[in-house]
Amino acid sequence: xxxxxxxxxxxxxxxxxxDVEDMYRSxxxxxxxxxxxxxxxxxxxxxxxxxxxxxxxxxxxxxLVAYIKHMTGKSKVISPGFTFAATWQxxxxxxxxxxxxxxxxxxxxxxxxxxxxxxxxxxxxxxxIGVHVFGYAADVDELKRLSIQxxxxxxxxxxxxxxxxxxxxxxxxxxxAEVFSIGTTKPLAAGEGGVVTTNDPTVAEAMYMxxxxxxxxxxxxxxxxxxxGRIQEFNSIVAYHGLSYLDECMGWRWAAVDxxxxxxxxxxxxxxxxxxxxxxxxxxxxxxxxxxxxxxQVKVFNYGGxxxxxxxxxxxxxxxxxxxxxxxxxxxxxxxxxxxxxELKVRSINKTCEVDYEGDVPNYKMLADGCISIxxxxxxxxxEQKYVISKLQEALSKCI
Ligand SMILES: Cc1ncc(COP(=O)(O)O)c(C=O)c1O
Numbered sequence: 095x096x097x098x099x100x101x102x103x104x105x106x107x108x109x110x111x112x113d114v115e116d117m118y119r120s121x122x123x124x125x126x127x128x129x130x131x132x133x134x135x136x137x138x139x140x141x142x143x144x145x146x147x148x149x150x151x152x153x154x155x156x157x158l159v160a161y162i163k164h165m166t167g168k169s170k171v172i173s174p175g176f177t178f179a180a181t182w183q184x185x186x187x188x189x190x191x192x193x194x195x196x197x198x199x200x201x202x203x204x205x206x207x208x209x210x211x212x213x214x215x216x217x218x219x220x221x222x223i224g225v226h227v228f229g230y231a232a233d234v235d236e237l238k239r240l241s242i243q244x245x246x247x248x249x250x251x252x253x254x255x256x257x258x259x260x261x262x263x264x265x266x267x268x269x270x271a272e273v274f275s276i277g278t279t280k281p282l283a284a285g286e287g288g289v290v291t292t293n294d295p296t297v298a299e300a301m302y303m304x305x306x307x308x309x310x311x312x313x314x315x316x317x318x319x320x321x322x323g324r325i326q327e328f329n330s331i332v333a334y335h336g337l338s339y340l341d342e343c344m345g346w347r348w349a350a351v352d353x354x355x356x357x358x359x360x361x362x363x364x365x366x367x368x369x370x371x372x373x374x375x376x377x378x379x380x381x382x383x384x385x386x387x388x389x390x391q392v393k394v395f396n397y398g399g400x401x402x403x404x405x406x407x408x409x410x411x412x413x414x415x416x417x418x419x420x421x422x423x424x425x426x427x428x429x430x431x432x433x434x435x436x437e438l439k440v441r442s443i444n445k446t447c448e449v450d451y452e453g454d455v456p457n458y459k460m461l462a463d464g465c466i467s468i469x470x471x472x473x474x475x476x477x478e479q480k481y482v483i484s485k486l487q488e489a490l491s492k493c494i
Pocket of ligand 1 (some may be wrong): 116150151152153177178181251253254274275276277287288347
């Protein structure tokens with residue numbers, strides 16, 4: 095069997111055909127009527143006041159952080175160590191200093207770690223960036239508390255957030271603003287694209303300008319640090335129709351989650367090591383994640399015959415063995431997110447960063463060195479999932 099790591103969940107071609115033809119015949123490929131329609135649909139779907147479409151989430155994050163730097167006059171940003179590079183790059187591109195916080199067992203920014211950094215640098219933090227990792231909502235209530243207590247804005251990298259709920263509400267209404275992606279691998283996929291959502295009219299106005307080089311419509315003056323953040327009409331058409339299928343797709347995703355989740359945690363041991371594999375994301379009383387990926391974490395416990403004296407060791411070699419084994423059996427995998435942010439190669443050249451964690455090893459490193467995203471997409475069959483699980487069990491029995 096050959097199972098790809100993912101397949102994009104696009105709306106059926108027939109649903110987009112007419113709009114694509116009309117748009118093409120009109121010659122208007124740059125954002126106009128279809129992008130406006132998509133923005134209106136996002137506002138309604140997420141229940142938020144403003145939605146600004148962008149070329150992609152990375153550009154949108156950079157522009158949003160540039161705006162916050164300009165407004166606050168501060169240049170330190172708190173962000174998590176376990177995320178996609180784009181979260182950290184939004185500060186880096188603005189010449190800001192990142193303070194890397196630890197994460198919890200679901201990969202979301204750790205509240206205690208954020209608070210330690212806030213206390214260490216009073217009055218110096220421009221913003222905190224929370225990430226809804228794999229569509230599992232960050233601790234938005236706790237981050238709101240810190241934001242009010244320390245007077246520091248929180249923004250969210252909600253790249254995986256379409257389809258996710260917190261309580262019974264969609265994401266998109268938290269913090270100063272949230273930034274969604276509609277890139278190919280996301281639950282709402284349109285090739286490339288992003289959306290900034292906010293309930294603040296000033297932020298919305300700035301982001302409308304930021305998506306157009308910082309121009310006000312019809313004026314070539316530049317009012318804020320920006321770039322070419324324009325989405326294309328084609329992508330807005332695909333995303334608009336995709337939105338009508340999103341709830342149906344979430345039903346598929348959650349059913350496929352059930353099929354996988356009953357097999358975890360999974361473990362295998364011998365007289366020296368115990369290897370345990372568990373799901374990083376799950377449902378909780380408040381969170382209905384989008385499951386942008388189904389990611390598992392490999393943990394290795396070296397007890398050497400004595401559980402009292404044992405300790406967790408770095409799982410990277412075991413994780414790499416399992417990935418290779420699965421790939422050889424025709425199963426696509428990705429190591430999301432390896433390496434952790436402080437270990438990105440670019441950082442070792444000229445970019446040091448301050449990190450915060452408790453204990454010997456940060457959780458963001460244990461997650462990054464132990465993570466495997468396994469095949470997960472709308473339309474994956476039960477048979478395919480069974481095959482993945484059986485090969486994973488085989489790999490585990492051979493990895494130590
Ligand atoms: C957590 C996270 N943030 C930001 C991005 C960037 O999104 P985009 O590809 O739309 O720029 C990604 C992309 O995968 C991501 O995973």
